[in-house]
Amino acid sequence: MIDHSLPLVDLHRHLDGNIHPATVWDLAQQHNIKLPGANVDEFTPHAQIQDQTSDLLAFLKKLDYGVSVLANLDAVYRVAYENVKDAKEQGLDYTELRFSPYYMAETFKLNIAEVVNVVADAVSTASKEFNIKTNLIGILSRTYGSEICQQELSAILTHKDKITALDLAGDELNYPAEMFVNHFKQARDAGLQITVHAGEAAGPESVWNAIKLLGATRIGHGVAATQDMKLMDYLRDNKIAIESCPTSNYQTATIQDLTKHPLKTFLNHGVIVCLNTDDPAVSNITIKHEYKVATDVLGLTANELRQIQLNGVEAAFLSEQEKRALMEIKKG
Ligand SMILES: O=c1[nH]cnc2c1ncn2[C@@H]1O[C@H](CO)[C@@H](O)[C@H]1O
Numbered sequence: 001m002i003d004h005s006l007p008l009v010d011l012h013r014h015l016d017g018n019i020h021p022a023t024v025w026d027l028a029q030q031h032n033i034k035l036p037g038a039n040v041d042e043f044t045p046h047a048q049i050q051d052q053t054s055d056l057l058a059f060l061k062k063l064d065y066g067v068s069v070l071a072n073l074d075a076v077y078r079v080a081y082e083n084v085k086d087a088k089e090q091g092l093d094y095t096e097l098r099f100s101p102y103y104m105a106e107t108f109k110l111n112i113a114e115v116v117n118v119v120a121d122a123v124s125t126a127s128k129e130f131n132i133k134t135n136l137i138g139i140l141s142r143t144y145g146s147e148i149c150q151q152e153l154s155a156i157l158t159h160k161d162k163i164t165a166l167d168l169a170g171d172e173l174n175y176p177a178e179m180f181v182n183h184f185k186q187a188r189d190a191g192l193q194i195t196v197h198a199g200e201a202a203g204p205e206s207v208w209n210a211i212k213l214l215g216a217t218r219i220g221h222g223v224a225a226t227q228d229m230k231l232m233d234y235l236r237d238n239k240i241a242i243e244s245c246p247t248s249n250y251q252t253a254t255i256q257d258l259t260k261h262p263l264k265t266f267l268n269h270g271v272i273v274c275l276n277t278d279d280p281a282v283s284n285i286t287i288k289h290e291y292k293v294a295t296d297v298l299g300l301t302a303n304e305l306r307q308i309q310l311n312g313v314e315a316a317f318l319s320e321q322e323k324r325a326l327m328e329i330k331k332g
């Protein structure tokens with residue numbers, strides 16, 4: 001149930017977790033890369049989640065097919081461009097696309113800073129062409145460890161004028177926030193905003209650390225925060241937004257039962273929670289599907305869903321003036 005008089009936004013959308021299987025297959029054909037299956041139909045189930053995986057790392061393995069075909073910068077341009085087209089086709093008015101440049105560069109040893117530049121160029125061109133507002137979030141993939149994350153950060157900072165925020169994603173359990181304090185200080189000093197994946201695979205202390213050690217003003221997932229009432233109060237009182245992604249949380253086995261997803265718990269507590277897709281092509285979902293889940297499975301009312309839509313605008317990494325302009329689009 002989407003209110004079409006309000007902006008529809010998606011603030012948590014991985015560009016490199018949203019490469020459609022048809023594009024992956026096509027790029028593999030172009031570059032003679034072997035994929036499982038004899039054709040795109042046989043390949044597709046390999047690249048998409050079937051119901052649920054055992055844990056976060058099993059889920060993340062599915063994303064590897066997408067980056068395994070980024071054989072050159074043209075391929076990087078194509079997937080970034082197609083992401084904007086896809087966002088427009090899904091009915092979004094504004095989206096923040098996030099990507100891990102090292103993850104995209106790794107297979108074919110592309111230059112990391114060039115990957116950042118090409119993604120920014122493609123997204124900027126496509127945003128104008130498809131008339132949709134976008135911003136970019138650079139990701140440090142924590143699973144690579146501190147040193148590679150520093151290379152990844154340096155590449156992002158080389159093009160910091162094209163990047164709005166920094167995020168930390170990947171293996172939350174084994175690569176905690178403590179390892180990245182210095183990286184995030186550099187990013188804040190460079191003027192980037194901060195969002196961090198936390199409380200997805202690890203507990204509430206991981207959310208505390210994302211806020212206190214890394215300076216996060218938004219949290220990706222944050223599911224575990226509901227176990228800690230002091231933290232819930234802190235999120236509400238300090239307007240730290242939760243980027244909620246229910247289907248992803250079910251598929252990664254962060255929650256075992258989708259009907260028990262805490263979206264409503266955050267809302268009832270007065271936390272600024274918004275609704276997002278995470279890795280739509282890998283999850284085989286759209287933003288509209290997530291609104292349907294919120295309605296049909298989680299039982300949110302039309303008013304609560306309107307609040308969720310407004311929360312998305314409030315939490316966006318946009319100036320007050322840009323937020324007003326976004327609201328105006330829908331009034332016309
Ligand atoms: O739900 C998630 N939780 C944690 N990390 C994620 C999730 N989805 C994708 N990535 C990670 O983000 C980077 C690509 O943008 C990769 O590091 C991928 O593993």
Ligand SMILES: [Zn+2]
Pocket residue numbers: 012014169197220278
């Ligand atoms: Zn994510």
